[in-house]
Amino acid sequence: MNSDPKVTPLRPKRPCPECGKPSARDTFPFCSTRCKDIDLNRWLKGAYVISARDDEEETDPDTPK
Template sequence: MNSGSDDKVTPLRPKRPCPECGKPSARETYPFCSVRCKDIDLNRWLKGAYVIPGRNDEDETDNDPPK
């Protein structure tokens, strides 16, 4: 058993800066520092601000023979 509070506990996740504001992350809202920053990020996802552009398939189709 642990004999005292002198033992160092290794966190499961390393502390990282919040991706929104740069403050240290909190365990409850990881990787964010607060519920506010977490909600800001969620709002961006819901509005479609994070979009990966796709290729334009109108000019190309997979059924066309190679030229």
């Protein structure tokens, strides 16, 4: 038996969304805790916004149209 086990990664390495370097396993999908903290700070400051369409009518789902 070989003493060096061959381990295949579960997923391919992807680039860090902040800086583009290869992601690290401990901080996936980021490459470091620094990039992870930068992204968290942007969420907490409200820099990321999920937009909604203005023309959507807000109605009760139980109300027939």
